[in-house]
Amino acid sequence: MLKQRETAGAREDSAETRELTYAQAIREALQLAMNRDERVFMLGEDIGVYGGAFGVSDGLIDQFGAERIRDTPISEAAIAGAAIGSAMTGMRPIAEIQFMDFITLSMEQLVLQGAKIRFMFGGKATVPLVLRTPAGSGTGAAAQHSESLEAWFVHVPGLKVVMPSTPYDAKGLLLAAIEDDNPVIFVEHKLLYRTKGHVPEGYYTVPLSQSDIKREGTDLSVIATSIMVPRAIEAAEILAKKGIELEVVDPRTLKPYDATIATQSVRKTGKALVVHEAPKTGGFGAEVVAELVAGDAFDYLDAPVRRLAGLDVPIPYNRELERAAVPQVEDIVREARALVEGVY
Amino acid sequence: METKLKESGLDSATLLEALRKMHLIRLFEEKAESLYALGKIHGTMHLSIGQEASAVGSCLALQPDDYILSTHRGHGHCIGKGAEPKLMMAEFFGKEVGYCRGRGGSMHIADVAGGNLGANGIVAGGIPLSTGVGLSIQMQQQDKVCLTFFGDGAANEGAFHESLNLAAIWDLPVVYICENNQYGMSMSVERACAVQRIAQRAAAYDIPGMTVDGNDLFAVYGAVKAAVDRARTGDGPMLIESVTYRWRGHSKSDRQRYRSRDEVKEWMEKDPIARLEKALLSAEIVSEADLEQVANAARKTIEDSVAFAEAAADPDPASILEGVYA
Numbered sequence: 239m240l241k242q243r244e245t246a247g248a249r250e251d252s253a254e255t256r257e258l259t260y261a262q263a264i265r266e267a268l269q270l271a272m273n274r275d276e277r278v279f280m281l282g283e284d285i286g287v288y289g290g291a292f293g294v295s296d297g298l299i300d301q302f303g304a305e306r307i308r309d310t311p312i313s314e315a316a317i318a319g320a321a322i323g324s325a326m327t328g329m330r331p332i333a334e335i336q337f338m339d340f341i342t343l344s345m346e347q348l349v350l351q352g353a354k355i356r357f358m359f360g361g362k363a364t365v366p367l368v369l370r371t372p373a374g375s376g377t378g379a380a381a382q383h384s385e386s387l388e389a390w391f392v393h394v395p396g397l398k399v400v401m402p403s404t405p406y407d408a409k410g411l412l413l414a415a416i417e418d419d420n421p422v423i424f425v426e427h428k429l430l431y432r433t434k435g436h437v438p439e440g441y442y443t444v445p446l447s448q449s450d451i452k453r454e455g456t457d458l459s460v461i462a463t464s465i466m467v468p469r470a471i472e473a474a475e476i477l478a479k480k481g482i483e484l485e486v487v488d489p490r491t492l493k494p495y496d497a498t499i500a501t502q503s504v505r506k507t508g509k510a511l512v513v514h515e516a517p518k519t520g521g522f523g524a525e526v527v528a529e530l531v532a533g534d535a536f537d538y539l540d541a542p543v544r545r546l547a548g549l550d551v552p553i554p555y556n557r558e559l560e561r562a563a564v565p566q567v568e569d570i571v572r573e574a575r576a577l578v579e580g581v582y
Numbered sequence: 583m584e585t586k587l588k589e590s591g592l593d594s595a596t597l598l599e600a601l602r603k604m605h606l607i608r609l610f611e612e613k614a615e616s617l618y619a620l621g622k623i624h625g626t627m628h629l630s631i632g633q634e635a636s637a638v639g640s641c642l643a644l645q646p647d648d649y650i651l652s653t654h655r656g657h658g659h660c661i662g663k664g665a666e667p668k669l670m671m672a673e674f675f676g677k678e679v680g681y682c683r684g685r686g687g688s689m690h691i692a693d694v695a696g697g698n699l700g701a702n703g704i705v706a707g708g709i710p711l712s713t714g715v716g717l718s719i720q721m722q723q724q725d726k727v728c729l730t731f732f733g734d735g736a737a738n739e740g741a742f743h744e745s746l747n748l749a750a751i752w753d754l755p756v757v758y759i760c761e762n763n764q765y766g767m768s769m770s771v772e773r774a775c776a777v778q779r780i781a782q783r784a785a786a787y788d789i790p791g792m793t794v795d796g797n798d799l800f801a802v803y804g805a806v807k808a809a810v811d812r813a814r815t816g817d818g819p820m821l822i823e824s825v826t827y828r829w830r831g832h833s834k835s836d837r838q839r840y841r842s843r844d845e846v847k848e849w850m851e852k853d854p855i856a857r858l859e860k861a862l863l864s865a866e867i868v869s870e871a872d873l874e875q876v877a878n879a880a881r882k883t884i885e886d887s888v889a890f891a892e893a894a895a896d897p898d899p900a901s902i903l904e905g906v907y908a
Contacts, residue, residue, distance in 0.1 A: 279721065305721065310748065311744075311747060311748065311751070313744035313747065313748060314744075315710055315740060315741045315744050315745075316710050316713060316741070316744035316745050316747075316748045318710065319709070319710020319711050319713055319714050319741065319744075319745060320710065320713050320714035320717050320748060321714060322710075322711055322714055323699075323710065323711035323712060323713060323714020323715040323716075323717070323718065324714040324715065324717045324718035324721070325714070326699060326711070326714070326715065326718075327649065327699075327714075327715050327718040327719070328718055328722055329717075329718045329721060329722070331714075346704060346707065346741070347707075347710050347711070347741075350703075350704050350707060351702075351704070351707055351710075351711060355700070356905055356906070356907075356908060357685055357905045357906050358682060358685055358686045358690040358692070358700070359681075359682050359685075359686060359690065359692040359694060359700060359905075360680070360681065360682035360683030360684075360685050360686065360905060361683065361904055361905030361908075362681075362682070362692070362694045362695070363692065363694050363699070363700075364908050366908075395906050396906055396907065398907075418908075419908035420907050420908050494907075
């Protein structure tokens with residue numbers, strides 16, 4: 239029987255912080271989790287010697303061996319099933335689905351099995367599983383390798399959905415997801431893999447279901463997910479030169495979503511813009527807006543709550559069309575300015 | 583059948599227990615059917631009457647801490663693995679004391695503590711899971727085996743192919759039992775499968791495949807025991823096709839337009855319970871009186887389980903969200 243090693247509490251911040259990329263931060267979390275708990279292992283396509291399609295698991299096979307960094311055939315249903323079945327019987331798998339688009343081939347196992355097993359069995363089974371997957375456009379990979387499907391999973395009771403936007407969060411949220419006893423869909427963004435940020439050494443967790451204020455401001459709350467967080471911050475820097483101060487709120491965990499921080503922010507600023515990459519219709523942004531207007535923020539609103547999201551279009555190949563399909567910094571600047579200046 | 587009985591090495595107590603379980607399955611399902619007709623339970627159900635030897639013979643080859651995964655037609659597997667009929671019946675009634683606290687019902691009965699990782703509402707849904715269970719056993723170096731049941735219809739799902747291939751390349755301790763009961767709802771196996779025998783598909787994964795008479799307890803037990811022993815020693819998975827027949831329709835909505843009464847009658851003459859009883863009698867293991875006693879005891883167990891379930895409390899609506907998340 240594999241046992242979890244004795245370790246100190248959840249948070250062991252080191253005094254120093256280093257710069258790591260988002261990919262390195264994820265890799266470090268994987269290393270820490272596997273060092274800490276022998277039940278943790280990874281499975282997925284080309285994660286071994288190849289190092290993963292985006293290099294996230296680069297070198298891990300040398301450290302942990304082919305048993306724990308387990309290359310699979312191109313069998314997404316079996317990857318999900320193998321992860322869920324092993325999670326039900328004492329392991330803590332981390333599955334990688336190479337592109338989020340391919341998760342469509344795992345849907346039955348994830349949605350009809352993994353998400354429901356605990357409830358269907360009267361709470362008598364546990365499925366501690368993390369499924370990591372890179373999402374998003376911007377790589378020229380066109381319609382079948384660029385999707386952002388997080389809203390599908392938000393709609394499934396029993397699943398949790400996490401979308402980190404910074405290296406610090408990626409590491410801490412991944413460690414929290416691995417500790418969690420539920421199936422967690424962990425959505426990474428391809429364009430974020432090379433972004434850098436401060437990441438403390440050692441083990442720490444960022445609690446799930448806790449939003450974070452990524453930039454303080456007074457004029458408008460921008461509630462953004464994943465890649466849209468750095469884009470919103472960039473937009474904020476541009477607008478700051480014009481005297482407009484955006485507050486950027488990152489939900490980080492989309493399910494279960496806690497609207498407290500977004501609500502507090504909007505009570506302060508009186509205005510809200512919700513930004514995500516996935517297509518607008520039926521997107522997570524609608525949920526964020528609904529929580530604001532149905533809740534304690536309503537009486538504080540001075541303007542309509544707006545959504546800025548991907549167009550309802552498959553991601554096109556052409557560079558300019560691809561850019562036009564999802565919100566860019568200039569789009570956020572334009573929308574934010576219109577809301578703040580009351581020109582809508 | 584007598585020779586097979588002797589070859590099986592099963593002692594008379596074990597055989598009587600197997601017979602008792604076969605009776606329990608049939609009586610449980612006959613009772614479920616009549617309770618449904620009376621309007622006492624709702625939803626639907628998939629009855630395995632006629633397939634009892636396949637479920638019991640397979641589970642007979644297992645140790646108590648081995649795992650099974652089952653199907654929508656799963657009452658037999660559940661009883662075969664040792665579940666308590668009263669807790670199954672309570673689940674059928676949707677009661678809080680049922681195996682799944684009334685959340686699962688007939689199609690999702692699981693006895694996790696007893697190694698039954700659940701019936702499944704999705705055709706082939708359990709097959710990838712069982713591959714994961716096999717991986718878990720292997721990685722934890724446990725002396726266990728996972729046995730997964732599925733029907734002939736499931737063998738045409740992509741999940742079957744992905745899972746058997748994965749189990750084969752990793753030598754996982756999983757025994758795949760295809761209960762070929764001749765129809766996937768209305769589609770006959772002849773019309774649905776390109777191969778004559780589903781066991782032939784084992785060749786695609788370079789693992790042993792075998793077809794057995796699923797209405798012969800000894801044939802099922804012998805084949806599954808060999809597969810289980812093989813898996814337990816690390817020699818990898820095996821595919822067994824257990825050929826049987828469901829006497830009832832697919833579910834409660836089935837008007838059975840796709841098969842003849844003569845065909846059903848023909849298979850009812852191959853009744854696995856009657857066959858086992860006959861074998862036990864001719865081997866002089868039991869008397870007629872013994873057989874009657876086993877059947878009566880099983881009947882009483884089912885009657886008691888209904889009384890237990892009817893008297894049990896419904897779940898508290900306030901508890902509805904419990905179990906969605908750990």
